Every structure is written in structure tokens, then in C-alpha cells.
Amino acid sequence: MNYKEFKKIYGASNQDISREVYRNNPDTIRIKKEKTAVNNLEKIFSAVFNIAYKKGFQAMSMRDLSQKTGMSLGALYAYFKGKKDLLKIIQTQGWSIIKKDLDQVSKTHENPRERLTAVIKAHIFLSELFRPWFYFTFMEARNIEAVKSMEDHTQKILTGILESGEAQGIFKPGDHDLTASMIKAMQQEWYLKRWKYKKLKISVDRFADHLVNLLEAFCLV
Amino acid sequence: MNYKEFKKIYGASNQDISREVYRNNPDTIRIKKEKTAVNNLEKIFSAVFNIAYKKGFQAMSMRDLSQKTGMSLGALYAYFKGKKDLLKIIQTQGWSIIKKDLDQVSKTHENPRERLTAVIKAHIFLSELFRPWFYFTFMEARNIEAVKSMEDHTQKILTGILESGEAQGIFKPGDHDLTASMIKAMQQEWYLKRWKYKKLKISVDRFADHLVNLLEAFCLV
DNA sequence: GTCTATATACGGATAGAC
DNA sequence: GTCTATCCGTATATAGAC
Secondary structure, three states: OOHHHHHHHHOOOHHHHHHHHHHHOOOOOOOOOHHHHHHHHHHHHHHHHHHHHHHOOOOOOHHHHHHHHOOOHHHHOOOOOOHHHHHHHHHHHHHHHHHHHHHHHHHOOOOHHHHHHHHHHHHHHHHHHOHHHHHHHHHHOOOOHHHHHHHHHHHHHHHHHHHHHHHOOOEOOOOHHHHHHHHHHHHHHHHHOHHHHHHOOOOHHHHHHHHHHHHHHHHEO | OOHHHHHHHHOOOHHHHHHHHHHHOOOOOOOOOHHHHHHHHHHHHHHHHHHHHHHOOOOOOHHHHHHHHOOOHHHHOOOOOOHHHHHHHHHHHHHHHHHHHHHHHHHOOOOHHHHHHHHHHHHHHHHHHOHHHHHHHHHHOOOOHHHHHHHHHHHHHHHHHHHHHHHOOOEOOOOHHHHHHHHHHHHHHHHHOHHHHHHOOOOHHHHHHHHHHHHHHHHEO
């Protein structure tokens, strides 16, 4: 599975996320027409990610956001109750589609080796597809409990695969928790340091393959 | 070399950094007595790291800082021109000692294998010793050019070691830039996710050894 | 050197017209 | 649905006493 194939199968779009957010927040979003709402939500999220990348969410003023989206201050407040509310929406509501894909992948493949590869790659490919969401969540929501527990969850999936692989004699015994942590660190590297890989001209497929190779050299019997 | 030994040889302290900062900023710091200045600078930095860890530097108000340090607003402004200036001081001035240690380590050991281990461990141990500095810089200064070029610099050291190891027939040929990136990602994991390793009761030595083992399984001929 | 009191600006949020 | 004008709290920064 490479990135191109992955996109065909699982490929949700930013529009899908915005629609999801719109439908999940009927009480805070005062806009009636779904089409305009979804459209503007996309603009808003994109602008937030853009500004927050440069100066952080806290340092972004509503006036910054107004300028970047081309919408007025008043208009913005029809889409969320306030700045805090906007943050919360991004932190919590936007993830349902992404989570769905991750869970789906982690159920495919019986063989531990294939399963490990699939799960690792799926995570990287998703973070490529929705990089701004991943980046923003990491930088602006690191200490939120929900995010920590998500990290815990995906780590446990990896540890589980490593353990069942060991039980089947495919993987070496070892400190699987620690190995799973290292995997997560390397996955995060992809969306945290985009500038580096752009500069080095390293594609997402090359990155993912390298990670899998590195890992198999260490784990396989 | 383990953490305990490392500390004995290279162990600078927070006080050393504060003294360095004091001496490097005679025009912005209005305090005459070095002892009180260094003392209070330590308090200030520690408080900044503490508050910024929870809510980020931008969200920290000067009143927060005043309360946490026990110093008044007026007193704080005798130590830096303003909040922006404080950020800049932390981002740029505090690193000279740390850089010195890193450079020193990277010159020891002729043998590539030993050198790789030494450099990797030294970086992790330094980040343990000065975790708040590393964490803060990552979170609050990621897109600063100076920080990017530091990352570039340390990455090139790693790539260089891998290449010379390949030339000597000790390491396998491979994509050394990418491998060096992965190493950096795993090193960063240590100071970015302290809560996780505390919870799993994994020591810095165990973490560092695991990283070295993982890498050698991949690199050694 | 450090404090308290205060000037000044800026940012979040709302009212009400269109 | 979106705009402009405006309110008001909060944050940075300074003045001047001790």
C-alpha cells in the first residue's frame, strides 16, 4: 500500500470534516444553509491552521482571523461562540472521521508483520492527508487529556501487535512498550517537520518505507 | 556512559545558564549585583517554563509570572525590556553552555560506532538535564530560523558519522539523512513526552539504550 | 532593587443596521 | 448572513515612592 492507493480507499477531505463539524454543532453554529456554512468553516479552519502555524493559537487575534478569512468579526461569531469554543471544536469535533479510518485499518490483516506495516503506514498517510489537523492538535492540545488518551490508545494497538507477533515467533522478544513509543515518535516526525522533508525532497512513501525497514530490522526474528 | 557519569563530567546547572544570560545582556538587565540577578533570573526562567508548560508562553500574562516568582510587576521589568524580550532571551541566549557540551561530545571517539552512541546519548542526557529548556524551545520556537539551523547542524553531525561508518565498512549503506532524522525524532520523544515515561517508569538510561539498540540493529553490517 | 498605582493599548465579544 | 461601530475587560508597560 502506498500513499496514492491509500488516498483512493480512505480519502476523506477537508470538506468532509467541515460538514461533520457543522452537523455536530447545531446549537453553536447559527448558519442555516449547510453549503455556505461548510464552505466558510473550511475557510476558517484553514486560516486558523495557517496563522497558528506561524504564531500559535493564543497569539492569533480574532482580527487576524477576520483578515485572513475575508470575513468580518461579526460574521465569524455566527460560526462559534467565542475563541475558546473555536479551539474546542477543532480539538474535539474534527477527529471523528480520522479516528474512523484509523480504527478500520487496525482491524485489517491477521498476520502481525503485515498488520504492523499497515497500521504504521496508515497513520503516516492520514497525517499527510490532514497534516494541519495533526500539527495543530500536537502543538495546541498536547496537554489535553483527550489527546493523551488518544496517544495511549494508538500506542496500545502497536504494543498489542508486537506482543502477538512475539507469541507467534515472528518478532523477537523485547521492550514492546518502548518500541511502540519509538514508532509513534517517528510517525510524528513526519507531520511536525514538514519543512525538513520538503527541503530534502523526501516523499511520504519513502519516509514510511524507511520507518518500516528500520523497525523490521530490529523486530523480526 | 550512563546518565550519572554524564552528569559528573558535563553537568552544568541552571545557575550556570542564568549567569551566562546575565553576563550576555548587560544592556537589558538593569540589576547591578550579579548574585541577586542570577538568583532571580533562575526564578523567572523556572516560572516561565512552569506556566508555559501548562498554557503556553503567549497565554502567560505578566501577572501570572509575577505571582509565580513572588516578584512584583515592576521588579520583573528590571530583568527584561518586555515580554517579547524575555522570549528572545530564552530562545537565543540560554543555549551557549548546552551547545558547548554537544560540540565537545561530538569530537570524542574516533570509531564511528562508539561515536554514534556517544553523540546520541549525550543529546538525550543533556535534554534530561535541561528538559525545560528543550521543551520550551521546541514548543515556543519551532519556526525560528536559529532553531531550525541548530536542528540542521546536529542532524548533519549524525549523517556524517553514518557516512564515515559506511566508508569504513562498519555500517550498511543506506539513506543516512533519513536515518539521522529518525534518530532526532526519537531523541525529541524523550523530552516531549515526559508524562508517558514517568507513567511507564522508564529511566533515561533505559530509553537511551533502547534507541541505540534499535539503531544498531538497522545500521551495523 | 522592589513595590504600588496607574496610563494606555489591544483583543474578545456584542448591538444593530443592511 | 454579513457588515460596521463600539463596549469593556484584561494585559503590557511605566512612573514614582520607598
